[in-house]
Amino acid sequence: MNCRRIIKKIEKRSFGNISSSDNFAIRFHLSYCKNCRDYERTSLLLDKMLKKSISQGNTLVYSAEEKQALVDHLQSNI
Amino acid sequence: MINREELVSEHADYLLSFAFSKLRDEDLAKDLVQDTFLAALKNYHEFEQRSSLRTWLTSILNRKIIDHWRKAETKYTTNISNLSKNSDSPDLSEYIGVTDENAETVIEKAELIQQLNDCIDKLPEKWKAVIALRYLEEKKSEEVCKELSLSASNLWVIVHRAKILLKDCLTSGKS
Numbered sequence: 001m002n003c004r005r006i007i008k009k010i011e012k013r014s015f016g017n018i019s020s021s022d023n024f025a026i027r028f029h030l031s032y033c034k035n036c037r038d039y040e041r042t043s044l045l046l047d048k049m050l051k052k053s054i055s056q057g058n059t060l061v062y063s064a065e066e067k068q069a070l071v072d073h074l075q076s077n078i
Numbered sequence: 079m080i081n082r083e084e085l086v087s088e089h090a091d092y093l094l095s096f097a098f099s100k101l102r103d104e105d106l107a108k109d110l111v112q113d114t115f116l117a118a119l120k121n122y123h124e125f126e127q128r129s130s131l132r133t134w135l136t137s138i139l140n141r142k143i144i145d146h147w148r149k150a151e152t153k154y155t156t157n158i159s160n161l162s163k164n165s166d167s168p169d170l171s172e173y174i175g176v177t178d179e180n181a182e183t184v185i186e187k188a189e190l191i192q193q194l195n196d197c198i199d200k201l202p203e204k205w206k207a208v209i210a211l212r213y214l215e216e217k218k219s220e221e222v223c224k225e226l227s228l229s230a231s232n233l234w235v236i237v238h239r240a241k242i243l244l245k246d247c248l249t250s251g252k253s
């Protein structure tokens with residue numbers, strides 16, 4: 001099985017949907033392919049990091065002036 | 079009749095954060111929130127009191143976000159050419175000093191999170207959408223494909239390329 005297909009399976013697995021035969025194929029391939037082992041390590045680390053970073057700094061509020069401008073805009077449009 | 083001031087004072091900030099968390103673009107988020115209010119005022123007769131007003135507004139906004147994503151660029155147009163394919167680019171774990179024991183503390187570092195967020199911002203819009211749906215909303219792959227009109231194999235390619243680019247971006251700061 002080639003590396004491209006294994007990498008696709010690794011990403012599929014990280015979404016949580018993978019058959020046990022695919023899982024076996026990944027493990028077998030990783031047992032001899034260093035490139036894919038490296039990729040898997042990076043991929044899993046990025047999964048963790050993305051989960052952390054994506055949930056931070058997401059709060060944004062309008063200033064009082066912006067709110068007023070928004071109200072004015074809504075008044076004038078309808 | 080609906081009171082505009084009340085509408086804005088009670089829901090604008092909530093909707094803005096909702097949009098911003100997914101889009102990571104302040105101006106775009108504000109545009110879509112404004113469009114949402116306009117659509118809500120126009121179609122207020124369609125609002126059924128069965129759900130709360132906020133739920134209804136959020137569903138309008140969410141549809142607008144998905145519409146935006148569907149239309150968004152899939153291809154990495156400008157910078158894809160300098161996507162490094164060389165295997166000698168540094169290993170991410172080594173580069174940021176992650177080991178099996180310290181991973182949880184290292185990835186919580188504000189500086190690293192900021193760096194990763196900056197890197198995410200450089201990705202094409204549709205790739206960001208995949209990241210938001212996958213890591214923020216924890217959607218299943220079938221749902222992500224449906225919302226973004228992507229094929230499954232397209233999705234895996236995007237996830238894979240996004241990770242390569244993020245890794246390159248994170249490890250290119252110093253050497």
Ligand SMILES: [Zn+2]
Pocket residue numbers: 002003006029033034035036037
């Ligand atoms: Zn391989």
